Amino acid sequence: MDHVVQSLSSDMECSSEEFIATLLHGKPEHQHLDVLTDLLTKTSEIDERVASSISAAWHWICQKDLWSTRYESLSDYRKAIGYTETVRPIVQRHKKSELAKRSSIQTIFRYWRVPFDEALPIETRPLAWSKHLLSLTACLSKHRNHSESLLLLEKSMKNRPERGRTRNRLVASDVQRALESLGIPQTRLAKRGSRSPRISSSSAQNTGTDHATESDCSPSTNQSTLSSLHDTPSQSQSPSGVSPTQRLQLHKDSNEWQWCGCIPVCLPLIALITTPQARFDTKLLLALVIWAYKISWGSFCSEHLMRLARLIPTEGPLDRSRADIIQKLEAFCCSQGSYLSMSDHISTSTPNLCSNTELLCRYTGSADAWWRWQRDGYIHIPGFFSYMEELGVFERVQTYLDRSGTKEDTNPAINRVAIQQCYRMISQVVQRDPAYYAVLAACRPDQNRKLIYRPPQYQRSTVPQCDDVGLSISIDHTKSLMQGEGTSDIQSTIILPTCETAQKIRLVPVFHRKFNSWLQSPLGMKYGDGYKVFGKAHDIAVQPGDLVICLPHILRWPMTFSSNFLSLSQIGLDNRLSRHLEEKNESYGTNNYDRVLEQPEPQFHTAKRTAHEWNSTKKDLTEDSWCSASSAIGQAIEGRLDWDSDRAREEMNYVLGSNEATAVEFVAKSRAQLTRQFHRLCDSIGQGSEVNSDCGMSSYEERDDAPEPFQGLNEHFETPVSFVDPLTSISPTWNTPSLDDMIADLDPTFSRQHLSFDLP
Known part of the structure; x- marks a missing residue:
């Protein structure tokens, strides 16, 4: 792979056809397919290596002040090379990749209790761990313990196609075959960026692991993939398999629900709502909704939430989006005088708290x-x-910083005050x-x-x-x-x-x-x-x-x-x-x-x-x-x-407790709420509202006409791609970003839901 990267960087002027011809030059014709197949299967690794090199080059220039030999300021150099349009996207992408890798490393350590670089025998250990390989290994660690995983990987390496049997190092395809042998043909972590519908593999059938009740979602990119799963009934629509704005269709046949990926959690609810002519009074409905909340909305498939919501009398349409359904359930509790912080229903007694080692591993993405x-x-x-960068907080500050000293800076004093206010709001x-x-x-x-x-x-x-x-x-x-x-x-x-x-x-x-x-x-x-x-x-x-x-x-x-x-x-x-x-x-x-x-x-x-x-x-x-x-x-x-x-005390138990899914969801919602507030206040500054030492918040009124370039930013930060990783981020790291892997296990629409903790 290294020689491919070198060829790509050194032969910038040659055409794609010339590059392929050079790559195959001197090799027997019967090896051409293997060479090109190797290139296709390692595309993500090549892209990752190139991005890493560009990021390292940029930081080297900054740290050594190399720009100072020809330019008066770093800003001048950035403008000369078109940093914002060319370099910065690659540097940002590399940073996200590193956060995702740290999140996967965290997951491997959390389930195997072994550092990732010591998890495999030295003779099969990869020389370099790519993001793709780490994400697949992290997924495997959640379904099988360390010793069982080693046996699966050893068997998978023996089942390689003939062309790959000469290599003794673990590659991503080995882990993928091991996952397929468990009935997991795809993994969400391997294609984190995909926005296509997702399917679920019920890990409840993995009886050899302590995490049998977890369901792992995976993206499906085409109809053929879905067709190939027809014979695997355990893989059906998961809680995270529906867009937050997608209209939900309720299955008429309740027997279809028996293969739902959330069945271990939903069993009490299924038993009630599938009982013929069952009667649900207000008290029972309230208890069911509170129970579902305590489990967490993200643990339920959309169909079960829809069925529960249909039990509540309403004049609105029945084919609502998932976010609307959750809002309806929470509104029902509020109407019954039971706000969904549910302090009266959730015990605030001391739960099973994590050790300091586990807490730092969870929130930093580092096992040591x-x-x-x-x-x-x-x-x-x-x-x-880093979630502030993903959710546009740092971008707004950088906009003010980039404006300083330019022709756009028509009022330097106001711009300086705006920067200071942004710093205080970030604080x-x-x-x-x-x-x-x-x-x-x-x-x-x-x-x-x-x-x-x-x-x-x-x-x-x-x-x-x-x-x-x-x-x-x-x-x-x-x-x-x-x-x-x-x-x-x-x-x-x-x-x-x-x-x-x-x-x-x-x-x-x-x-x-x-x-x-x-x-x-x-x-x-x-x-x-x-x-x-x-x-x-x-x-x-x-x-x-x-x-x-x-x-x-x-x-x-x-x-x-x-x-x-x-x-x-x-x-x-x-x-x-x-x-x-x-x-x-x-x-x-x-x-x-x-x-x-x-x-x-x-x-x-x-x-x-x-x-x-x-x-x-x-x-x-x-x-x-x-x-x-x-x-x-x-x-x-x-x-x-x-x-x-x-x-x-309740929230302290959330973030310090052993229930990782609850901690991830709570942190993600809280961060989304705080960044939303930051953007609201920045909008008030951008609209010319009074800027004072208390950040101009007192006179702020919510507006829909956010100024460019942040128009529609609310929609962006409500889907925090950065810390959808553990607690992270969807992206990790929360994450977070340093929390990447863990939030991805939850419903990706969580941040669009109404906050479930009590606010004054």
Whole structure:
């Protein structure tokens, strides 16, 4: 494959026919079919390798400042090469591919408990894992355990066509044959981008796995594929097999339902709705809908949801879309006085919570994230907030950034204010992200789940020299760290969009173990030869959407943490501390952000005082519109809701619990709601609404005439292609993006549904 890539890149001027002739030159005629077949079957790998090379070339140019030899700015160079039209789509596609690969790696580890690169015998282990191969292997891991999968793959490799028997390395077709032997002729993960109808393979018949109740959806690209499945009754329409706007047709023959892919979950409902002349009073219907909600809408096929909805008296049409059906079911509960957060029906007692290892694996897509966190005291999570890029958040900010200094920038002052407002709104999205909260909760050494953010002035405010080193907190608080106070307060750095594509931060791993000796050494705040004593510094290349978290006593270079980095810290609250903090501190103005930053810093040892100061300081900057777009977790961590409330405890159980599907769906809905709010506020800025320090939210009214180039963006971000991967993203990673694989297991219409958690 490498020589094919090299030929493609070196012979740009030759025609396609000349390229094929060169490829076959010198080879016997009886081998021509094998050579061209190999090219056809490895198209995706070739495309992936080319995209990887282009992405690496672009980042090399940025990191080494190679553009500076001929151009005055990176922006000029980007315009000269047509970056937006030519390079950027490929770089973005490569980034999505890497996120999907990380999601598949996460899935393999989650089910096999073995790192993907150690899962196969060394003699059959691929030299390079493509996205396609990883996605197929991840699908196999969900249906068979590790030892059974090895036997299936070994058998599949022996059943290769004659032309492929000379190779001893695993290839994607080997895994595909193994899946077909299980009755899974296609896999959704292998064709994630397909929008065609999907079919389901009932994993309930896989009795050799602990995950027998899961159904795996797979895209079907033509009618012949569907015909080939006629003899496999277990493969019928799945919950994710219907477009959210497609009209649903109800089967007249109830016997056809027995082969539904969701039959293990739907069995109680099937038994009731197929009973002849069964009577359903309002109380029973309400109980059925609540039960279906607790299972999750995404676990049900559309026909069963349709049948349940038909039991509810209505004047509307019966052939509704799936999204309309779900909205009708939720509206029915609301009309009966039972809102679908269902705090009265869902137990808020402590569920089976995931271990820290499992939580970090779920939300970061890395199987060894917990091990690296414990070893180094920091962890870099690429693309953790990539869903903002997929849902257009970063694109809007980049639009303002690209406009700066150009002829389109007719009012530079307003444009600068708009950029700052976008940064602040992204900060609101980040702080209310339940997946981000889960990562913080998993990494805190004290395991405190009740958190509240510290005010911005807690961060180091002085600008050091280039060789100065320091901590993520102000110098005044280093003594508190020595006394063991605040050592669990995770320091987060979120990289926001900027004109620079590639950036680096510098820190010293494992320094938290040498913190006390450093304070007592004569090195002071200059690093110098400190690496001989405290270890070598590491440079970390970061991009917009990345998350870097570290312990508060990790040594770093503040100069490398530029202005477009969002720095956050939090404290753990005492279990006895009530979180209903609604008192208004009159000493702070409602629109004077600078004045707020000048207020005294909170003390480590006074958790109650810190919480009150933080809430009073931020109350007027945290608008009610953000509160209405937030989950209970987002409100509690901002100090606007008691952590002991039913809603907060319920959602905490969602994101930290062992029910991965519930966690994925909840995070995805919450993220979609937050990004929707961001775009609404950006629309108000774009329409010339009042722009003030509280992000211009108070005067916003919802509009349908969103300005270009974001017309119709609501439809885009309601189908989050980026984190349809685990918890991710549909795309992973949630995802997420770092959550790619997990959300894809759910109904892809989930984000079009009405939010099911209670909002004030």
